[in-house]
Amino acid sequence: MVAEAPAPETAAAGSVARIMTVAYELFSRRGVRDVGVNELIERSGVAKATFYRHFPSKDSLVLAFLEQRDKQWTVDAILSEARRRGNTPTERLLAIFDVFGDWFLREDFEACSFINVLLEMGPAHPLGQASIDYLARIRGHVQALAEEAGLQRPDEFARSWHILMKGSIISATEGDMQAAKRAQKMAGWLIEHHR
Amino acid sequence: MVAEAPAPETAAAGSVARIMTVAYELFSRRGVRDVGVNELIERSGVAKATFYRHFPSKDSLVLAFLEQRDKQWTVDAILSEARRRGNTPTERLLAIFDVFGDWFLREDFEACSFINVLLEMGPAHPLGQASIDYLARIRGHVQALAEEAGLQRPDEFARSWHILMKGSIISATEGDMQAAKRAQKMAGWLIEHHR
DNA sequence: ACAACGGGGAAGACCGGTCTGTCTTCCCTT
DNA sequence: AAGGGAAGACAGACCGGTCTTCCCCGTTGT
Numbered sequence: 001m002v003a004e005a006p007a008p009e010t011a012a013a014g015s016v017a018r019i020m021t022v023a024y025e026l027f028s029r030r031g032v033r034d035v036g037v038n039e040l041i042e043r044s045g046v047a048k049a050t051f052y053r054h055f056p057s058k059d060s061l062v063l064a065f066l067e068q069r070d071k072q073w074t075v076d077a078i079l080s081e082a083r084r085r086g087n088t089p090t091e092r093l094l095a096i097f098d099v100f101g102d103w104f105l106r107e108d109f110e111a112c113s114f115i116n117v118l119l120e121m122g123p124a125h126p127l128g129q130a131s132i133d134y135l136a137r138i139r140g141h142v143q144a145l146a147e148e149a150g151l152q153r154p155d156e157f158a159r160s161w162h163i164l165m166k167g168s169i170i171s172a173t174e175g176d177m178q179a180a181k182r183a184q185k186m187a188g189w190l191i192e193h194h195r
Numbered sequence: 196m197v198a199e200a201p202a203p204e205t206a207a208a209g210s211v212a213r214i215m216t217v218a219y220e221l222f223s224r225r226g227v228r229d230v231g232v233n234e235l236i237e238r239s240g241v242a243k244a245t246f247y248r249h250f251p252s253k254d255s256l257v258l259a260f261l262e263q264r265d266k267q268w269t270v271d272a273i274l275s276e277a278r279r280r281g282n283t284p285t286e287r288l289l290a291i292f293d294v295f296g297d298w299f300l301r302e303d304f305e306a307c308s309f310i311n312v313l314l315e316m317g318p319a320h321p322l323g324q325a326s327i328d329y330l331a332r333i334r335g336h337v338q339a340l341a342e343e344a345g346l347q348r349p350d351e352f353a354r355s356w357h358i359l360m361k362g363s364i365i366s367a368t369e370g371d372m373q374a375a376k377r378a379q380k381m382a383g384w385l386i387e388h389h390r
Numbered sequence: 391a392c393a394a395c396g397g398g399g400a401a402g403a404c405c406g407g408t409c410t411g412t413c414t415t416c417c418c419t420t
Numbered sequence: 421a422a423g424g425g426a427a428g429a430c431a432g433a434c435c436g437g438t439c440t441t442c443c444c445c446g447t448t449g450t
Contacts, residue, residue: 015399030317033228037436047400049439058436111314115365119306119314122225123368132369159366160377167362170310171354173318174327182355189384210425231409242426244413253410 016054018044019061020068027065028073029110032127033120062117062127069113070134078103079141089149090191093142096165097184104172104180111173114138115166138162151194160190211249213239214256215263222260223268224305227322228315257312257322264308265329273298274336284344285386288337291360292379299367299375306368309333310361333357346389355385 022044026035037058041051055061081099086092103109118131142165143158151157164183171179217239221230232253236246250256276294281287298304313326337360338353346352359378366374 031315033315036434038434045400047398048402048437050399052437053398116314118365118368119311120226120228123370135369156377159371159373160381163362163366163374163378163381164358165362166365167358167360170313170361170365171358173313174330175318176354178354179358182351183358185388186355186358186381186385189388190381193380193384232411233409240426242424243411243428245425247411248424 015044015046015050019046019051019054020064023061023065024068024072027062028069028113029108031116031120032062032065059127063130066113066117066127066130066134070137073113074134074138074141089145093145093149093161093191094184094187096142097168097180097187100165100168100172100183101180104168104177109172112166112169115169135162138165146194149191151191153194157190157194161187164190210239210241210245214241214246214249215259218256218260219263219267222257223264223308224303226311226315227257227260254322258325261308261312261322261325261329265332268308269329269333269336284340288340288344288356288386289379289382291337292363292375292382295360295363295367295378296375299363299372304367307361307364310364330357333360341389344386346386348389352385352389356382359385 019040022040023035026040026043037048037051040061041048055064078096078099082095083092085095085098114131114134118128118135121128121131123129123132139158139162142161143154146154146157146161164187168179168183171182176182214235217235218230221235221238232243232246235256236243250259273291273294277290278287280290280293309326309329313323313330316323316326318324318327334353334357337356338349341349341352341356359382363374363378366377371377
C-alpha cells in the first residue's frame, strides 16, 4: 500500500528533492546498507526509471546524501550553532560539546553518518573514502577555530579534538548521555595544553 | 540430546572449530553483514546442514564470534599485553595506548568489532545490544585498573577513558597513525585529574 | 480550435544475482 | 545397519538495475 498519496504540488516540485529528503531521513537513521532502492522510491512516490534518470546508481545517491549531510548537519546544525553559542573562539570550540549534549538527548539520535558509512563500507570503498574526506572537513573546521583562538599546533589540536568528538558519539550510541560532558572536560585540558 | 554415544568429537569439534576460525577471520576483517553463510561454509569446508546443526542461525554464530573476540582480542591481545608492559596500575593503563599504537600500524588492522557491529546493526538489534555489553566489559576492565591505581570516581574515569579508546580507533581507521599517541597524552591528563 | 504528436513520469515486470535457511541425496565410517 | 557429514538443489525473499507499458499533459501543425 502506498504510504501517502504525493500531493500534486510536491509532485510538480522536483522528484530529485523528494528523493533526497527521503534518502536523508532513511540513510541518516538506518545507515546506507539497510535501505534499498525499492524502499526509497516507494516512500518518495517516484518511479524507478525516474530515480535512475537522476542518479546513475545507488552509490551516487549515497554520495549526494553525504554532501547534504555535511551541509545540513556538520555545518548548519553543529558548527553554526556552536559559533552562535560562544562569544570567543575558545568558547565556540567548547560549545561544540554543548551542542553534542543536546543532540545526544534527542529521541531520534542517529550518530554520525560519516562514521557509520566508513565502518559499514570500509576505508577502501569509494563511499568510505568520501566519508573520510568529510570527516577531514570537520577537522578542518575545528582547526580553523583553533587558529582563531591562537592555539599552538592547530593541526595536532584538531586531530586530538576530533578523537574526543568521535569517541563521545560512540559512547552516546551506547547510551551514555553524559558523554558530551566528559569529552568537554578533556577538551578543556586539551585547550590549556595548546595555549 | 544424546548423552551416551562417545561421538566422534574430533569431527564435530573440528567442524565447529573450523567454522569459528573462519568466522573470526572474516567477521573481524569485513564486518558481519558483508560475510554470508555460503562463504563461511565454503571456506571452512563444511556442509550447510552441518553448519546449521551447530548454529541455529547466522546471528548465533555472530554472538559466538563476539564472545570469542572478547576473549581473544580484548582480554588476551590488549589488556593482558598492557598489564604485561606496565609495572604499576597507572603504567598499565597508559600502556593500553602503546598496544593500540602497535595495533594501528598492522597491515590488517580491522578496527573494533564491537563498534563495527553496534553501528552496523544499530543499538536496538540483539547483536547491537550484545556489542554494547561487551564494550561495557571493556570499560569494566579499565575501571578495575583505575581502582587498582587508587583513582577517584573510577566509573567516571573509565567512561572518559573509553571515549579516548574508541575515538582513537575511529581516527586510526581514517588513517591517522598517531591517534594512539594523541589519545595517550589526553589519557595522562585524565589520570592526573582523578588522582 | 482541435487533433496529432511526443516527452516525462508512474507502475511494475523482469533479470541475474545475492541472502538465510531447509531438505534431499549419497557416501563413508563404524 | 545406521548415522553423520559433504554436496548441493531448492525455497522464498530481497538486492541493484533495466526496460516496457501506459497515461497525462503540453506543444505544435493545420
